[in-house]
Amino acid sequence: MGSNLFVNYGEAVAMILFAIGFSNLLLQKNLIKKIIGLNIMDSAVYLFLAEKGYITGRLAPIVTNGVQSSEAYINPIPAGLVLTGIVVSVSVTALMLSLTIRLYRRYQTLDLDEISMKLKKEGQ
Amino acid sequence: MAFYQNIPFFSIFLAMFSGTVSSVLPRKAARVLNTIVISLIMVASVFLTAILYEQGGSYTFMMGHFPAPWGNEIRAGALEAGMASFFCLIMLLSMLGGRKKLDEEVEETKHNLYYVLVNLLLSSLLAMVYTNDLFTAYVFVEINTIAACGLIMIRQIGRTIEAAVRYMILSLLGSGLFLVGLVILYDLTGHLLMSNIQESVKLIVANGEYTIPLLVTISLxxxxxxxxxxxxxxxxxxPDAYGYSTVSSAALLSSLVSKGYIFLLIKIYYRVIGIDFIRSNKLVNVLFIFGLAGMIFGSLSAIKENDIRRMIAYSSVAQIGYIYMGIGLGTQDAMIASIYHILMHGATKSLLFISAIGLTDVSGCSRQFIQITGSGYRNKIAGVGFTVGALSMVGFPCFSGFISKLLFAQAALNNTAGKMLPTLIVLGISTILNAIYFMKTVLRIYTPVKDSEYPTWHIKDQKLYTVVIIAFVLCNLLLGLTSVFIEDWISRGLLSFG
Incomplete structure (x- = not known):
């Protein structure tokens, strides 16, 4: 088991990054730091996918020198998934940032707990 | 290929297309288009349900004519089509019922945007219901989250923006976990189409390899x-998201958005992993315990609440606990009960939200219990709607809530895994708690107040609202009275799932 961990060190790193991102998104008080956590978490998944899709010694899936055999190239699907995932995470990040801007303009702070306190005081 | 087989694809596409068009139309035209599109999709889905219910079985629809392991697929059976028609019905009624409030609460320039978001929500719900591809499901889960977030924050007050941020944060944690689970499953099986994954998972389970990664995937x-x-x-x-957003959004979020995810989870259990493997491991017990806890604590929070909208919102927590308890019981009967509960909760919770807004409108827009005293007399139709919803939630015979409690209790009695007693006890306690807070509210809205300072609204002043409430009440009665047929439909649908 331990030896597998060493061979697949890319995947292990991706999972550690995922945990870092996840806990940042969950535990940070500052909204911008939360969004950074979100991006670390998503990138970790893409790293994992890219690591899984790569086969040592093979080429990127673009036909070169007329070689048609599938043995010569790596699997293109993980790359496609990563691209789709990036589109999703970009749009989600943009939405989160726009919400953060609105909250900051209203309450002059990025701390979510402080915003909740101010809301309670307003009593609306 | 028969023509009716195109319906799922056309439904999804029509919802997306009308969303795009709505953004450039005048406000009223966007509203009319929205209503027409939802009704059209509903009629088509009912037609599809009828055909598939008669025929039994299911079919797959190739997207872009690429065959199975490469192309994307849609799959439709009786259960999916029926679920799609139910989602359209509830969405149509919620939009009509909350229309007046939407005009009051949301800036006029944002109305088009609202219809865009609703259409986007509908298309993503339909795609989640119909898709046969796990990664497509993930993408539409995210689209659904974005649309739902927009629906919460369309009413621009501090509370809703804060609620939207909190909603987004938790949702993103959820979709992160879902995505990583999906990626590990893809890594294990090499497929993204649900039917292909299931074949590979069967091989993996039969060989006894990779059991731990498979378990990790399912739990993620x-x-x-x-x-x-x-x-x-x-x-x-x-509570904040349902309590302070405009009323159509609250109804849509509570009765459709969360149900879409639960339906996807059930679909993954049946179509991707295979329900036998799910039942044979201990994972469902975790869902069972969280479900039981939700039933009690959701109701307790609702009792403490002094704001009618937030009380209904907390009641949703309890009802979602019921659904997960049913999934956790791990038998076919319990799963049927859970799916019935999805329908029941969708129909009842939106009725409660829409009628609560009628009650608060005749109480100076205050949601505190003191102010809504006697509001059942000031707005009669809203009072009737709320009472029916409350009775259904408590489990009064004839209404849908009674049947779902009965189904849960029957499923618990037939359970051999030692979950019978906890289920029955918690079901009993939760029913009593439900009765406490809903009956308290009903009594309060029918407590007469002398010389009330608030106006009285008559039925002739709010014709559309009256029609919507009556339609909701009929829907509730229909679910309760035709339960034998609905159970049969659900069990047939589940059979074609496996």
Whole structure:
């Protein structure tokens, strides 16, 4: 088991990054730091996918020198998934940032707990 | 290929297309288009349900004419089509019922945007119901989250923006977990189409390899979707989001968005992993315990609440607990009960939200219990609607809530895994708690107040609202009275799932 961990060190790193991102998104008080956590978490998944899709010694899936055999190239699907995932995470990040801007303009702070306190005081 | 087989694809596409068009139309035209599109999709889905119910079985629809392992697929059976028609019906009624409030609460320039978001929500719900591809499901889960977030924050007050941020944070945690689960499953099986994954999973289970990674995958996906559908400890965003957004949004969020995720989870259990493997491991017990906890604590929070909208929101936490308890019981009967509960809760919770807004409108827009005293007399139709909803939630015979409690109790009695006693006890306690807070509210709205300072609204002043409330009440009665037929439909649908 331990030896597998060493061979697949890319995947292990991706999972550690995922945990870092996840806990940042969950535990940070500052909204911008939360969004950074979100991006670390998503990138970790893409790293994992890219690591899984790569086969040592093979080429990127673009036909070169007329070689048609599938043995010569790596699997293109993980790359496609990563691209789709990036589109999703970009749009989600943009939405989160726009919400953060609105909250900051209203309450002059990025701390979510402080915003909740101010809301309670307003009593609306 | 018969023509009716195109219906799922056309439904999804029509919803997306009308969303795009709505953004450039005048406000009223966008509203009319929205209503027409939802009704059209509903009629088509009912037609499809009828055909598939008669025929039995299911069919797959190739997207872009690429065959199975490469192309994307849609799959439709009786259960999916019926679920799609139900979602359209509830969405149509919620939009019509909340229309007046939407005009009052949301800036006029944002109305088009609202219809865009609703159409986007509908298309993503339909795609989640119909898709046969796990990664497509993930993409539409995210689209659904974005649309739902927009629906919460369209009413621009501090509370809704804060609720939207909290909703987004928890939702993103959920979808992160779902995504990583999906990626590990893809890594294990090499497929993204649900039917192909199931074949590979069968091989893996038969060979006894990779059991732990498979378990990790299932738990990651279940946890992700449970967080997104506000299962008990993850419900922090829910009361504010349902309590302060405009009423159509609250109705849509509580009765459709969370149900879409639960339906996807059930679909993953049956179509991707295979229900036998799910039942044979201990994972469902975790969902069972969280479900039971949700049933009690959701109701307790609702009793403490002094604001009618937030009380209804907390009641949703309890009802979602019921659904997960049914999934956790791990038998076919219990799963049928859970799916019935999805329908029951969808129909009843939107009725409660829409009628509560009628009650608060005749109480100076205050939601505190003191102010709504006697409002059942000032707005009669809203009072009737709320009473029916409350009775259904408590489990009064004839209404749908009674049948779902009965189904849960029957499923618990037939359970051999030692879950019978806890289920029955918690079901009993939860029913009593439900009765406490709903009957308290009903008594309060029918307590006469002398010389009330608030106006009285008559039925002739609010014709559309009256029609919507009556339609909701009929829907509730229909679910309760034709339960034998609905059970049969659900069990047939589940058979073609496996």
């Amino acid at each position: 996906m279940s946890a992700g979707l449970a967080i997104k559908s506000a299962l008990f400890p993850f419900h922090a965003w829910l």
